[in-house]
Amino acid sequence: MATDGMRPATGWTPRRPLDRPLKLMAIGTAAGLFSGLFGVGGGTVIVPLLVLWLGYDERAATGTSLAAIVFIAGFAAATQGLYGNVRVLDGVLIGVPAVGGVLLGTRLQQRLPTRSISLLFAAVLVASAVELVLR
Amino acid sequence: MIGAIVIGMAAGVLAGLLGVGGGVLFVPGLVIFLSLSQHQAEATSLLAIVPVAIVGTYKQNRYGNVRRGDALLLGILSLAGAAGGVALANALSGATLRAAFAVLILLMAAQLVRRALGDPKKIDPIGPDTS
Numbered sequence: 386m387a388t389d390g391m392r393p394a395t396g397w398t399p400r401r402p403l404d405r406p407l408k409l410m411a412i413g414t415a416a417g418l419f420s421g422l423f424g425v426g427g428g429t430v431i432v433p434l435l436v437l438w439l440g441y442d443e444r445a446a447t448g449t450s451l452a453a454i455v456f457i458a459g460f461a462a463a464t465q466g467l468y469g470n471v472r473v474l475d476g477v478l479i480g481v482p483a484v485g486g487v488l489l490g491t492r493l494q495q496r497l498p499t500r501s502i503s504l505l506f507a508a509v510l511v512a513s514a515v516e517l518v519l520r
Numbered sequence: 521m522i523g524a525i526v527i528g529m530a531a532g533v534l535a536g537l538l539g540v541g542g543g544v545l546f547v548p549g550l551v552i553f554l555s556l557s558q559h560q561a562e563a564t565s566l567l568a569i570v571p572v573a574i575v576g577t578y579k580q581n582r583y584g585n586v587r588r589g590d591a592l593l594l595g596i597l598s599l600a601g602a603a604g605g606v607a608l609a610n611a612l613s614g615a616t617l618r619a620a621f622a623v624l625i626l627l628m629a630a631q632l633v634r635r636a637l638g639d640p641k642k643i644d645p646i647g648p649d650t651s
Contacts, residue, residue, distance in 0.1 A: 406597075409590060413597035420598075421605020423624055424562025425543030426569050431594065439590075447539070448585025449594070451576040454541075456595025458569040461602040465563030468610050472560055475550065476567030478524035479531070483542050483568060484575045486532020494537050503636035506534055510629040513548035514622035517558075520551070 408438045416453070421461045426454040523553050528568065535572070538632070542572050544625055551618070558618045562609060 412434045416427035431450040435441040441449065465471050531545035543565045550561035580586050609617055 406593065409593045410597045413594045414601035416594070417598035417601025417603075418605040418608070419601075420543075420566070421602040421607075422609050423543070423605075423621055424547050424565040424609075425624075426541040426573060427598070428541045429628070435590075441587075444580075444583070444585045445587055448577070448580030448583070449587045449591045451573050451580055452586045452588070452591035453594035453598065454573040455570060455577055456592075457598045457602050458543075458566045458573060460599050461606050462563065462566035462570065464603050464606040465559075465566060465610075468559070468563070468606070470557075470559045470563035470610075471567055472556065472564045473567065474521075475524045475554065475556070476564045478521060479528035479546055479550070479564070480568030480571040482525045482528035483532035483535070483546075483572050486529040486534075487536035487542070487572055487576065488532075490533040490536020490538075492536075493533070497537065499537060500636045502534075502537055503632045506538060506540075507629040507632040507636070510544070510548075510625045510632070513552065514626045514629070516552050517548060517618045517622045520618065 405439065408434075412438070413453070413457075417457055417461070420454075420457045421464065424461075424465075426450075427457050428454060524550075527553060532572065540628070541569065543569055544628055547621060548625065558614045558621065559609065562617070562621075 412431055415434070416430040419425070419430045420427035428447070428450045431453060432443070432446045435446040435449060436443060462471060462476075527546065527549035531542045531549060534540070534545060535542045546565035546568050547558075547561045550556040550564055551558060554561075556564065577586060577591075581588075612620070
């Protein structure tokens, strides 16, 4: 399948090895822009694209996305630091308790009605959006 | 100070429960409750995400869910985009950036509602179901 002799290797053979890095580059660039622009991790961009483009299952996509986000958010935070926008103490005071919160939330996931919580969370997001715009 | 800790805990619990990132909650929390500017809130949120992502990666790695080569490549290849995103954010006014962020979280809210109502078994808002 790799070479069929008759045809010069201008078909998919030489392009194939580049396919993956190019897709990763596109995903990384999109996620980086998104993360830097909005101050979020970028998982919203990375996870679905890893699944759709690279055939990841959802768990691997989530795990791999988290690891990439360490770089993305760390670098974006450092860049924001150059603009003087980072409140380091607030960041630490939020980030460290959030670790505990995430661990607790993950544990509670099996026992709580996540569907109702999703709707409640959506309501919180809508209220936040209104508050941000009216500010 | 207490405010920041409460925001972190609450956002963390919700993030863990629903599988969303903390950032969508850190940013409005910082703006609304701690009166940071949109730019400061986004920058500070990025810093706060780092420990969460590190611990998350550690846990996911133990389950064998981290493809390290791809993660490293993704991380490195995202740096230019991240710098561009930060530069773009800083080129925008606070009001514009706040409005854009408001649109973003409205879209996320819509997605959450769609998933919650669509399939009761699967509520992962960052899941692959985009069909």
